[in-house]
Amino acid sequence: NESGGNTYDFISQFIDVGNPKNLLVSTTTQFNIDKLPPDTYNSIANLHRINDFRRVNKFFESVNVKLPFGGIFIDNAETFGLRKKRILQKYPKIINHVYYFFDFIFTRVFPKLPGLKNFYFFATLGHNRVLSRAETLGRLYSCGFEIVEEKYIEGHLYFVARKIKEPYYDENPSYGPLFKMNRIGKGGKIIGVYKFRTMHPYAEYLQDFVIKKHGFSEEGKVANDFRLNYWGRFLRKYWLDEFPQLINVVKGDMKLVGVRPLSRNYFNLYSDELKEKRLKYKPGLVPPFYVDLPKSLEEIMGSELNYLEQYEKKPFKTDLIYFYKAFFNIIFRRARST
Known part of the structure; x- marks a missing residue:
């Protein structure tokens, strides 16, 4: 009665609400989940929207603890x-x-x-908070769930999530305009790369989900990437999101010209040959992308391999030439960040 027939029909597609192993509740507090007996429920469906949770991730983490691997969690949010x-x-x-x-x-x-x-x-007190779709789903992935289904019902986004692992327990999530991303540096070292935020909070946890759902565009970018926020497209269009990486250059984690620092997910898409060459050198602020302007992931890999082979032979000359050509393309041909 609280949520209506459409909600009941949706939930019933994934769990048997009459089965005592499946719990149907309406709560905003983590305490009501924590007090549940362990090893009792296979599914938990909460009718109350997550916008009113004081600590969303703590609630999700508590649900994760109470469910077995493969267990189902259903809830909803009013998105931005x-x-x-x-x-x-x-x-x-x-x-x-x-x-x-x-x-x-x-x-x-x-x-x-x-x-x-x-x-x-x-x-x-955390009530009536605003959450984007990307942040909602990203929080779920950060807490050890994967998305099974989404559906808009009566002004709310309902989601069905499955427990696949333990939560990350991220104690220092980033919300501000400047943040650090974990990227692969020289020798496989994980470095914190500074950027202006162009995506919703917790969007970094959705990379696999978005790639599997939408794949790549002709330009080698993630297609239909809903993780971008409204000012992110502007920052990327004018290359402003990359400026904070100068901090990494000063710190010595990166150099001015070089291959773009990649996440583990993107790095694993590359060929073994290119992976090996990438790990020999520091990544760069100005990548060969701005010189060759590749149109697909394969062309991007070819562009980087060509740069690295030239850099192995003549490091200083190669970076000088690439910097000049990249500067020309950015200023006069309006090459932009991907």
Whole structure:
């Protein structure tokens, strides 16, 4: 009765709600999950939206602990887009946009700024928080789940998740505009690469999910990448997201020109020959991509292999030539970050 027939029908597709091994609850507190007896339930379906959870990840982690591997977790969220639609439809024109503007500032900007973040959670206690689809799914993956199904029902995004591993227990998640990504450096060393945020929080956990779901575009980028936030496309268009990597250059983790630092997932897509050559040298801020402007993943790998082979023979001359050509393409041919 709390969520309606459509919700019941959706949940019933994945679990037998009459089976005592499957728990149906409506709660916002981690405590109600923690007190459940261990090794009792195969599935947990929660009817209350996760927007009202004070600590979303802690709730997900508690659910993970109570489920066996392969266990099902079902819940829902009002995403950023659904919230905007609800507000604009609820109030008269002009008033609705004014209301939405202040709602955006308070619920989207405040939680991401030091100082104001503490005030926001003090004032709201974490209730009615704004979550994007990417952040919602990314949090699930970070807590050891994979997505089985998604469906929009009556203004909410319902998800079905399956436990596949233990949570990451990320104690220091990044929300701010500047953050570090784990990337593979020289010799296979993991380095923290600085960037301006162009994706929603927790989006880094969704890379496998997005690649499997949408694959790659002709340019070698992830197709239909919903992880990008609204200002991320602007930053990437004008190469601004890469500027903080100058910090890595100063620290000595990277050099000015070189192959782009890759995540483990992307690195594993490369050929063994290219992997071996990549690990011999530091990655660079200005990659050969801006010189050759490849249009596919295969062309990107060919471009990097060609650069590395030239760099092995004449390091300084190669980087000087590549820097000049990349600068020309960025300024005059409008080559942009992928």
